[in-house]
Amino acid sequence: MGFLARLFGTDPEGRIARARKLIERQQWGEARRELEDLDHPDAESLLSEANDHLVSMNLDEALARIHAGEPEGAQEHLELARVFGATSDQLRAVRRAAREAAEAEAEAEAERKLAEEAASVPEGNDPLWSLPPDDPRLRYALLLESWPESLRERLAGLGPDYARAVMMLEDGDADAAREALSPFVSDEPAARFDRARAALAAGNAMLAASDLATFGDKVGHQLIGQTHTAVLLAQLWARNGRAEQALEMVDETRKTDTGLALAGTRLSLLEAMGRHVDAASGAEQLLRTAPKDQGLYRLLARCRMRQDDRVGAAGALEASLAKTCSSPGKCGNQAYDVEAARMLAILYLEDQQHPERVDELVGEIRANAQQPAWEDGYIQGLLARNEGDLETAGRIGQEITGALAQGDPRRGLVERSLRALPVA
Numbered sequence: 001m002g003f004l005a006r007l008f009g010t011d012p013e014g015r016i017a018r019a020r021k022l023i024e025r026q027q028w029g030e031a032r033r034e035l036e037d038l039d040h041p042d043a044e045s046l047l048s049e050a051n052d053h054l055v056s057m058n059l060d061e062a063l064a065r066i067h068a069g070e071p072e073g074a075q076e077h078l079e080l081a082r083v084f085g086a087t088s089d090q091l092r093a094v095r096r097a098a099r100e101a102a103e104a105e106a107e108a109e110a111e112r113k114l115a116e117e118a119a120s121v122p123e124g125n126d127p128l129w130s131l132p133p134d135d136p137r138l139r140y141a142l143l144l145e146s147w148p149e150s151l152r153e154r155l156a157g158l159g160p161d162y163a164r165a166v167m168m169l170e171d172g173d174a175d176a177a178r179e180a181l182s183p184f185v186s187d188e189p190a191a192r193f194d195r196a197r198a199a200l201a202a203g204n205a206m207l208a209a210s211d212l213a214t215f216g217d218k219v220g221h222q223l224i225g226q227t228h229t230a231v232l233l234a235q236l237w238a239r240n241g242r243a244e245q246a247l248e249m250v251d252e253t254r255k256t257d258t259g260l261a262l263a264g265t266r267l268s269l270l271e272a273m274g275r276h277v278d279a280a281s282g283a284e285q286l287l288r289t290a291p292k293d294q295g296l297y298r299l300l301a302r303c304r305m306r307q308d309d310r311v312g313a314a315g316a317l318e319a320s321l322a323k324t325c326s327s328p329g330k331c332g333n334q335a336y337d338v339e340a341a342r343m344l345a346i347l348y349l350e351d352q353q354h355p356e357r358v359d360e361l362v363g364e365i366r367a368n369a370q371q372p373a374w375e376d377g378y379i380q381g382l383l384a385r386n387e388g389d390l391e392t393a394g395r396i397g398q399e400i401t402g403a404l405a406q407g408d409p410r411r412g413l414v415e416r417s418l419r420a421l422p423v424a
Contacts, residue, residue, distance in 0.1 A: 012040040019046050028053040032084075033370070054084040059094050066098040072225075074098075075142035079170070140166055146225035151190050158184055158191065166194050174201035185211070189218035193229060200236075209236040213249075221253050223261075230257070231265045243273050260290055267299055276303040294320050294337045301343060310347060317344040336368040342375040349382035350417060358383070374400060374410060381418055393418055 015034050022031035028050045035047040062077035078091060140163035144152050155162070165180035178198035184191040196211035212233040215221070221230035230253040237246035247269045254262050263286050270279035280303035283296050290296060297320030304313040320340045345361040348354045362379060369376070377400045384393035397418035404411050 012038060012043075016040050016042055016046070019043075019050075023050060026053070028057070051084045055081050055086045055090065058084065059086060059090060063094050063097060066094075071142045072145040075139065075145075078139075139163075139170065143170070148222050148224070151219070151222070154188060154190055158188060162191070169194065169198045169201065172201075174198045178202060178207075189215060192219075193222075193224060196232075205236050206240065209233055209240070212236070216249070216253070221257065223259070228259070228261045231261050234265050234269060238269060238272055243269050247273070260286070260293070264293070264296065267296070271299060271303060276306040279303045280307070292323050292334060294324070294334065294340060298337075298340055298343065301340075305347075310351060314344060314347055317341075317347070336364060338365055338369050341365050341368075342373070342379065345379050346375060346382065349379060349386060352386055355386070374404070378414060378417075381414070385418060 015038055019031045019034040022028075022034060023046065031050040032047060032054065035043050035050065038047075058077040058081035062074045062081065065071075065074035065077060078086075078094065082091060141156075143166065144155060147155065162181070162184055165177055165184075168180060169177035175198075178195055181191060181195040181198060185195055192211040192215040196208040196215065199205075199207040199211065212229055215229055216233065221228065221233075223229075230250060234246040234250050237243065237249075247266065250262055250266050250269065254266070263282075267279050267282045267286065270276075270282065280300055283300040283303065287293065287296050287300070297316050301313040301316040301320075304310075304316060317340045320337055321344070324334045324336045341361050341364055345358055345365065348358050348361075362383070365376065365379075377396055381393045381396035381400065384390070384396060397414055400414050401411050404414075
């Protein structure tokens with residue numbers, strides 16, 4: 001939508017200019033996001049410059065994490081470096097430097113720790129860093145650090161073929177990885193998690209759900225890295241119309257796991273099932289434990305709006321925004337919740353209330369939003385409507401609905417609010 005491009009500076013020349021400023025300020029990641037998928041003669045060279053710096057930064061950080069004894073963090077930065085274009089030689093050089101440094105500083109305590117790490121590596125008793133840089137067990141051993149300790153030995157015992165299969169997945173060959181992982185699942189049910197990841201990466205959500213369900217039955221749902229297997233399974237089932245089954249599984253898992261991730265997933269399922277009173281009540285209780293969870297405030301606001309409690313919804317959103325920073329980097333609170341601000345601005349505008357607060361919200365959205373969204377156009381239309389500029393509001397309404405697919409429920413929202421406006 002043209003007016004949004006002008007409003008947020010998303011035209012190609014504006015994005016190139018913003019990317020140059022970000023590069024000058026050494027904000028390589030922000031510059032890269034600005035340049036991705038941009039069709040402009042200067043985009044490729046600028047993107048290459050940003051990527052080169054990101055590769056260097058992540059390789060340096062990976063080496064620092066390795067020396068600090070943080071293999072999981074090191075692997076994350078090595079993977080980021082690879083995503084940004086690091087060569088195989090660069091990645092090998094970091095691993096080789098880490099091995100040489102570890103050997104040079106090998107004191108008695110360090111040797112003891114290396115021996116413990118080596119115990120989880122299949123075939124042989126060599127310390128982890130004595131393995132060849134290309135050995136798949138080196139990267140796999142780093143991945144195993146994210147698994148619960150009770151399962152690491154079981155997976156390490158599956159041998160180098162299993163490690164190679166997992167590395168296929170990490171390198172982006174999901175179909176080959178799933179095929180290579182399949183022989184292991186009958187003897188070791190914990191292997192179903194990696195096979196589920198492969199199925200999901202290959203676009204087969206139902207096969208992934210099947211493996212996750214069996215994993216939960218035979219191993220017990222676990223937090224692996226940043227992924228809780230019960231949460232992921234619940235999300236997959238819910239998308240496939242099996243929210244009731246997902247809720248039963250989550251409730252059963254919560255008998256032994258009281259983590260916030262499961263509690264939040266339960267509330268999302270209740271909301272999806274239309275049980276807005278139960279979801280709102282649960283969100284209010286959970287916020288006492290997690291008072292800074294912005295997603296909970298938004299869920300509470302949505303459920304209150306479903307109950308026609310618009311004042312209560314606005315209160316929830318205001319409470320969320322009160323715990324954030326409206327100016328990036330100006331305080332120690334959480335980052336500004338742009339999604340909550342958009343919801344609140346729309347609510348006030350639809351009800352034609354608190355115009356001064358709306359002006360504040362619109363300014364904060366512009367200052368913090370990374371990319372424009374359809375809500376920004378809707379907000380502009382409502383602003384024009386409330387100011388009596390019906391011609392502008394009607395034109396904006398037409399642009400919004402024209403950009404949305406037929407059957408999209410957002411079309412109805414825009415048409416209900418702007419349907420009486422004349423067309424320019």
